Amino acid sequence: MINEDETAGISAITAVDLGETIEIMYHIRTRGTIVTIRTQVPKEAPRIRTITDMLPGANFHEKEVADLFGVIFEGHPNPGRLILSEDWPRDNFPLRKNAEITKVESKTEKLPAVDEDKQSSDEGTLTTVILGPQHPALIEPEKFSLKVDGEIVTEVTPRIGYVHRGIEKAAENRTYLKDIYLVERICGICNTCHATCFCQAVEAIMGTEVPPRARYLRTIVLELNRIQSHMLLLGHAGLEIGYESLFQYMWRDREIAMNTMESLTGNRVIASFVTIGGVRRDLKEESIPGIKAELATLKERMTFYRNLLENDSTLKMRTKDVGILNRRDALKLCVVGPVARGSNVKIDVRKDAPYAAYEEIPFKMISRSEGDSWARLMVRLDETSESIDILDLALDNLPSGPYRVKVPRIVPPGEALSRVEAPRGELFYYVKSNGTAYPERVKVRTPTFANILSFVQIAKGGNIADVPASFVSLDPCFSCTDR
Amino acid sequence: MLKEVISQILTAPATRKYPAVRPKVPEGFRGKQIFDINLCISCGLCASDCPAKAIEMVNVEGKKRPLFHLDRCVFCYQCAEGCPRNAIKETGFFELASTNKCDLVIRPETDHKNRGEK
Amino acid sequence: MSLDFTFFFRVLIFPGFSFILLLTFLCDWIERKIEARMQNRIGPTYTGPAGILQPFADFVKLLAKEDMVPRDARSIVFKFAPILSFSTFVLAMFFLPIDGSNVILNSSFQGDLIFVLALVSLANFFLFLSGWSSRNPYSEIGATRVLTQFLGYDIPLSILAFGPAVLASGLSISTIAANQRFPFALLVPWSFALFIITLQAELEKDPFDIPHAETEIVGGYETEYSGRRLALLKLAKDVQIVLGAALVVELFLAGPYGPVFLGPPSLWYTLWFILKVFLVVVITEYLTCIFARLRIDQVLDVNWRVLVPLSILSLIATVGVAFWLNLWV
Numbered sequence: 001m002i003n004e005d006e007t008a009g010i011s012a013i014t015a016v017d018l019g020e021t022i023e024i025m026y027h028i029r030t031r032g033t034i035v036t037i038r039t040q041v042p043k044e045a046p047r048i049r050t051i052t053d054m055l056p057g058a059n060f061h062e063k064e065v066a067d068l069f070g071v072i073f074e075g076h077p078n079p080g081r082l083i084l085s086e087d088w089p090r091d092n093f094p095l096r097k098n099a100e101i102t103k104v105e106s107k108t109e110k111l112p113a114v115d116e117d118k119q120s121s122d123e124g125t126l127t128t129v130i131l132g133p134q135h136p137a138l139i140e141p142e143k144f145s146l147k148v149d150g151e152i153v154t155e156v157t158p159r160i161g162y163v164h165r166g167i168e169k170a171a172e173n174r175t176y177l178k179d180i181y182l183v184e185r186i187c188g189i190c191n192t193c194h195a196t197c198f199c200q201a202v203e204a205i206m207g208t209e210v211p212p213r214a215r216y217l218r219t220i221v222l223e224l225n226r227i228q229s230h231m232l233l234l235g236h237a238g239l240e241i242g243y244e245s246l247f248q249y250m251w252r253d254r255e256i257a258m259n260t261m262e263s264l265t266g267n268r269v270i271a272s273f274v275t276i277g278g279v280r281r282d283l284k285e286e287s288i289p290g291i292k293a294e295l296a297t298l299k300e301r302m303t304f305y306r307n308l309l310e311n312d313s314t315l316k317m318r319t320k321d322v323g324i325l326n327r328r329d330a331l332k333l334c335v336v337g338p339v340a341r342g343s344n345v346k347i348d349v350r351k352d353a354p355y356a357a358y359e360e361i362p363f364k365m366i367s368r369s370e371g372d373s374w375a376r377l378m379v380r381l382d383e384t385s386e387s388i389d390i391l392d393l394a395l396d397n398l399p400s401g402p403y404r405v406k407v408p409r410i411v412p413p414g415e416a417l418s419r420v421e422a423p424r425g426e427l428f429y430y431v432k433s434n435g436t437a438y439p440e441r442v443k444v445r446t447p448t449f450a451n452i453l454s455f456v457q458i459a460k461g462g463n464i465a466d467v468p469a470s471f472v473s474l475d476p477c478f479s480c481t482d483r
Numbered sequence: 484m485l486k487e488v489i490s491q492i493l494t495a496p497a498t499r500k501y502p503a504v505r506p507k508v509p510e511g512f513r514g515k516q517i518f519d520i521n522l523c524i525s526c527g528l529c530a531s532d533c534p535a536k537a538i539e540m541v542n543v544e545g546k547k548r549p550l551f552h553l554d555r556c557v558f559c560y561q562c563a564e565g566c567p568r569n570a571i572k573e574t575g576f577f578e579l580a581s582t583n584k585c586d587l588v589i590r591p592e593t594d595h596k597n598r599g600e601k
Numbered sequence: 602m603s604l605d606f607t608f609f610f611r612v613l614i615f616p617g618f619s620f621i622l623l624l625t626f627l628c629d630w631i632e633r634k635i636e637a638r639m640q641n642r643i644g645p646t647y648t649g650p651a652g653i654l655q656p657f658a659d660f661v662k663l664l665a666k667e668d669m670v671p672r673d674a675r676s677i678v679f680k681f682a683p684i685l686s687f688s689t690f691v692l693a694m695f696f697l698p699i700d701g702s703n704v705i706l707n708s709s710f711q712g713d714l715i716f717v718l719a720l721v722s723l724a725n726f727f728l729f730l731s732g733w734s735s736r737n738p739y740s741e742i743g744a745t746r747v748l749t750q751f752l753g754y755d756i757p758l759s760i761l762a763f764g765p766a767v768l769a770s771g772l773s774i775s776t777i778a779a780n781q782r783f784p785f786a787l788l789v790p791w792s793f794a795l796f797i798i799t800l801q802a803e804l805e806k807d808p809f810d811i812p813h814a815e816t817e818i819v820g821g822y823e824t825e826y827s828g829r830r831l832a833l834l835k836l837a838k839d840v841q842i843v844l845g846a847a848l849v850v851e852l853f854l855a856g857p858y859g860p861v862f863l864g865p866p867s868l869w870y871t872l873w874f875i876l877k878v879f880l881v882v883v884i885t886e887y888l889t890c891i892f893a894r895l896r897i898d899q900v901l902d903v904n905w906r907v908l909v910p911l912s913i914l915s916l917i918a919t920v921g922v923a924f925w926l927n928l929w930v
Contacts, residue, residue: 129738174534180534243807243893244640245488245891248641249487262512263510263511265511270557280564281511314894317895463898489639491641492635492638492639496638496643498642500646
């Protein structure tokens with residue numbers, strides 16, 4: 001498959017505990033769809049060969065399955081803890097069905113010092129500088145150990161898992177209806193995407209068809225979410241490179257999107273709008289002209305910001321040719337979202353596998369070929385303008401009819417996967433149902449989890465002063481990464 | 484950008500001087516709930532559907548009524564959606580911060596007399 | 602100068618120590634308000650009328666906090682670097698005529714322009730020492746960046762400062778300030794513009810914000826300080842801004858001299874001085890708002906490839922203007 005399609009990449013690796021065996025599924029994204037390869041390993045001796053030699057992007061996916069299920073991937077380049085902490089017992093695998101997680105106590109004595117814990121140690125000419133877990137440049141905690149030679153970074157070792165909350169395990173103990181609200185809170189800034197993806201997967205298992213008005217309303221809220229997220233990131237990027245005025249202006253204009261979200265769904269951030277079978281509220285016809293007027297203001301402001309990004313000299317000095325990710329590396333590491341589209345890899349779930357109302361609304365896929373931080377920021381800026389256009393079209397062509405269908409509370413047995421284009425990239429859900437009111441397995445693969453390896457690639461060979469600026473252009477969301 | 488910065492000095496600031504200036508709360512905002520005890524039929528759907536386990540069914544005058552723990556509530560309003568008699572309604576009241584945990588509870592017997600917190 | 606009541610009054614109250622402190626707080630307030638308005642915000646509002654007491658409130662708050670010295674720090678240097686830096690900046694202010702004459706009467710001498718520039722360099726060196734003595738990787742990076750940036754702006758700053766000296770034929774700041782029938786900013790505007798840009802680097806403001814870039818290296822050289830010493834360090838930075846603005850006022854904007862109406866001339870001179878300092882602070886704040894932060898190698902690049910040649914050219918042009926003026930006078 002990889003030989004036939006060079007854009008083939010690993011989308012996720014799901015493991016399910018089937019009692020005697022552990023089923024491992026490799027979801028490979030190729031030619032716009034997902035091809036799943038299933039295999040099973042016995043629980044007593046769970047060993048399987050690694051695929052990181054063919055697809056380096058599968059590195060962290062395999063480590064996660066190793067951490068949570070205890071599957072040993074033979075030949076993996078750097079096995080070790082990914083999501084769980086170092087003092088979690090080595091033989092306790094949380095996501096297995098018979099795992100006893102409530103009996104694990106956290107140790108209070110000092111953990112053995114790992115190599116990377118030494119602050120600024122010297123090994124020959126290399127110094128280790130630790131970025132995080134608490135650092136003003138990172139919004140959420142993760143640790144990146146940078147080996148620095150003078151001012152040039154030679155190696156980066158990420159350690160994630162600081163905000164791991166065990167959402168996948170928690171989802172197995174709650175009903176489907178409660179799970180919508182649980183997965184919505186995996187991440188604040190892309191909450192509607194998580195809810196939509198989960199609901200789409202459950203609707204696929206049940207075979208429910210969502211009414212057209214609901215599909216359009218879902219599109220409207222999803223695009224609003226995208227506008228909010230991209231504007232947040234562009235302002236945050238301004239803050240990281242010292243451009244406070246850009247940050248303040250961008251977030252002031254973002255309030256237009258927040259107020260629209262509030263009038264539409266009842267809350268500024270966590271929308272709680274999507275449910276299984278449709279959406280929870282309707283959009284009143286008389287509020288549409290007001291929303292369109294606000295969006296027109298926002299579109300004008302976007303022209304101003306586009307001018308700024310294209311012409312401002314100090315901004316370009318900080319972001320052009322900084323943090324370059326070339327196309328070959330982007331394909332090898334299987335990155336998604338604006339990170340991929342900024343390096344000329346044209347993948348977008350809204351075009352490849354349309355969901356909600358994207359089949360009926362025409363829009364452009366934005367991509368750039370430079371691959372540096374500036375390209376990624378420009379991609380997001382243009383996507384915001386494009387989203388405003390999609391919103392306008394959706395509001396104009398809103399079909400009438402019901403916005404919700406009633407669904408039974410018990411889901412028939414089955415499994416389904418669904419994908420949504422979150423602001424940071426492709427969001428992937430796999431839901432398996434066993435016929436009861438509780439799901440058997442909910443697997444979430446978030447876009448930043450797929451993009452973490454690009455952090456390593458981008459920082460290598462660059463200036464240490466560029467590291468915060470290039471990290472922010474990758475739009476990290478570590479709550480999504482760790483779940 | 485140079486002109487933009489100068490022109491902003493002459494524009495009114497975008498900051499609203501809360502709490503002196505009250506914010507406009509849109510219709511449909513998910514604030515504190517109002518519970519009408521006269522409409523309740525004690526089905527318990529609100530408590531079983533709450534994702535945050537914030538509703539507890541307590542005994543009031545021989546019937547089971549919901550007690551809302553607002554410190555656990557995520558204001559998703561699944562309770563209002565599921566209620567067959569529409570006994571739970573939303574308000575736009577959001578200033579719920581308090582130093583006392585007892586303030587953050589909606590009791591079924593007393594609260595329906597304390598309406599008017601909009 | 603005799604050590605009588607006038608001496609102590611001038612040194613401690615006006616136009617000495619207390620006046621400089623009040624002017625620093627006032628300039629800090631103006632800076633924050635102007636930056637806020639440029640960013641469409643309000644700025645300090647609640648402390649005092651229109652928030653004018655906010656810098657003072659911040660200072661007092663820091664004084665009340667616990668003052669910790671890290672165990673690994675080089676303690677003597679760590680403890681004294683803030684106060685040394687602060688006092689050096691205030692000492693440099695003593696040589697600028699504020700109400701028509703220096704703080705210590707008759708203390709100006711030929712060459713005190715060079716002395717003031719040297720004091721500024723020394724004070725910046727003390728800031729470097731404060732970061733270097735903290736033994737913290739972030740502080741060390743911040744401290745080395747102070748020195749690296751210093752290598753860039755010091756030469757253009759000195760070259761540009763000589764321009765007004767040539768025009769006024771004297772190396773004493775009081776002479777330069779007094780001999781400006783037209784403000785030199787109008788006679789040699791190129792010199793004035795370049796001096797303000799180089800001053801941005803000395804004051805560590807955008808685009809040359811790198812030594813204390815909060816989003817990259819936490820606090821730079823301020824990282825390990827807390828309590829009283831942090832209050833002094835922040836105050837030192839604020840006095841540096843007032844000193845920089847006052848230097849611009851003395852060298853290019855005819856110092857405290859201006860039209861005098863009724864009353865004692867020194868009152869009017871002080872008023873003009875304060876107004877001109879505010880003007881320069883607003884100009885530097887505007888430059889801060891329109892630029893992003895440059896990396897340290899980009900700062901050196903801009904300094905050596907752009908500012909140094911331009912400042913040499915501007916000095917030549919200023920000398921030319923001086924000759925042309927002398928031909929007429």
